[in-house]
Structure formats: structure tokens, C-alpha cells
């Protein structure tokens with residue numbers, strides 16, 4: 001199977017590259033905007049044609065949640081219209097599209113984990129563009145798996161874990177919101193799950209949506225405390241409310257995703273968030289050392 005990965009310099013793309021190093025079952029093609037801009041239909045079609053792509057894992061996205069409020073057209077182009085190009089191309093070449101989406105498609109006002117078929121109700125430009133991307137992929141009729149994730153972090157790129165570790169080195173005290181609950185996701189664990197999904201399904205017809213995060217649920221405040229604890233930082237974390245930390249884009253108050261479907265379909269066990277956080281911080285420390 002020939003597997004195309006788009007957006008390969010991002011957190012998830014790099015995690016997939018790491019896994020592919022020890023995978024001889026598939027022939028991997030890693031691309032980012034410098035080698036394959038997913039907004040360009042001709043380039044995408046040419047890539048599928050030349051490399052006989054069987055599966056495309058779309059890790060490319062516009063992920064700057066607050067900036068998206070000022071750049072809605074660009075966010076829509078990358079998060080919705082470009083995935084439609086990928087979907088149409090997958091349909092044309094009978095390939096499977098594995099597309100990554102987000103908890104931000106939901107309203108954030110639930111009090112129990114969102115099942116995959118819960119109604120979407122995005123509260124931000126970013127969430128709206130990702131929901132539209134999902135809709136266009138489903139509408140295309142291509143074989144697809146849409147995998148929603150949340151609070152992604154890794155040892156590469158910019159993310160909450162690395163920011164907290166840096167603040168832990170430079171501040172005595174920080175304030176972190178304690179009234180937004182979700183679940184973090186180590187990009188490595190998500191990458192493992194995506195490979196399990198593609199191995200499970202191959203090129204069989206599929207039109208499914210899944211949720212994948214690590215197990216458990218916590219607030220950003222609890223997450224920050226765990227990062228300081230595991231990272232060996234003495235910085236004090238104070239709980240604050242969302243009102244005390246205004247952001248341009250509205251954040252969901254509750255965005256825990258129900259993981260039942262992916263566990264059953266792919267036959268995977270999902271690591272608990274704290275166990276994965278320990279592994280990621282070990283990796284970060286190894287990279288520094």
C-alpha cells in the first residue's frame with residue numbers, strides 16, 4: 001500500500017514519520033506545503049497519479065485557533081476546501097482518506113463525553129472550518145475515516161506541554177484556566193491509532209467517524225499541574241476562570257470525546273493521559289540532553 005501523509009512537518013505528521021521508520025508494510029510518501037500544497041488540485045492529482053496512492057492521511061491543517069478569527073477565508077481554504085480536493089482525488093483514484101478533525105466542532109456545553117454522532121455546533125472560526133471540512137468529505141462519497149482528536153501535544157512543535165515546561169523554568173507562579181475540561185492526546189498515540197485503523201481497513205469501503213484522545217478527563221489547570229510535577233518544576237499553578245483569561249476564539253467548556261467506537265473498530269487499548277505525558281516529557285528531556 002502506498003500511503004501519502006500531508007502536513008508532515010506538524011506534530012502528528014512527525015509522529016507518523018517516526019512510526020514509519022520501523023514499518024516495512026507500507027510505502028510512505030511524506031509531504032508538507034513545500035512539496036505538496038493540498039490547496040492545489042492539480043498538484044494533488046499529480047501526486048496520486050505518479051505515486052499510485054492507496055491511502056492519504058491528511059495531517060495538514062490551519063491550526064492557529066485565535067488567528068483564524070482574523071483569517072476565516074484562509075482557514076476555510078486549508079481546513080475545508082483543501083480536504084474536499086483530497087476527498088475528490090481519493091474518489092477518483094479509489095483511495096482511502098484518513099482525515100483528522102477536532103473536538104472544536106462541538107458546542108462544548110455537554111456534561112458527558114461526546115459520541116461520534118453528536119450534533120456539531122462549532123463556536124469558533126477554526127471549529128466551523130473543521131466541521132465544514134468533515135461535511136465536504138462525507139458529501140464527496142469517497143472512502144473515508146474522519147478521526148476527531150483534542151489537546152494534541154508532542155515533543156516537537158508548539159504546544160501546551162512545551163509552553164508549560166518553558167514557563168516552569170522561567171516563572172515562579174502562573175495562572176491556568178480550571179473550568180474547561182477535555183482530554184489531552186499525545187501525537188504518538190494518535191499516530192499509532194491511525195496506523196491501526198489503516199491496517200484494519202485497508203481499501204475496503206468505509207464511511208466512518210471516530211474519536212481518539214488519551215483516556216481520562218481533566219482541566220487545563222490539572223494538566224498544567226501534572227506537567228510541572230512530572231517535569232520536576234517548582235512553579236506554582238493558580239486556578240483561574242475562562243473569564244479571567246479572555247481569548248479571541250471561544251474555547252469549549254467541556255469537550256471530552258467518547259472513545260468507544262475506535263476501541264471496538266480498531267481493537268486498540270488507549271493509554272491513560274498521564275502515562276503518555278510521562279513518556280512525552282521523557283522524550284523532550286532526551287532531546288534537550
Ligand SMILES: NC(=O)c1ccc[n+]([C@@H]2O[C@H](COP(=O)([O-])OP(=O)(O)OC[C@H]3O[C@@H](n4cnc5c(N)ncnc54)[C@H](OP(=O)(O)O)[C@@H]3O)[C@@H](O)[C@H]2O)c1
Pocket residue numbers: 006007008009010011012013032033034036037038039058059060061062063078082100101102103130149150151152153157
Ligand atoms: N493541535 C491541536 O491541539 C489539535 C487539536 C485537535 C485537533 N487537531 C487536528 O489535528 C491535526 C494535526 O494537528 P497538528 O497539531 O499536527 O498540526 P500542525 O502542527 O499545525 O501541523 C499542520 C501542518 O500542516 C501544514 N500545512 C498548512 N497548510 C498546508 C497546505 N496548504 N498544504 C500542506 N500542508 C499544509 C502546516 O504548515 P505551516 O506550519 O507552514 O502552516 C503544518 O506543517 C489537524 O487536522 C488539527 O486540526 C489538532
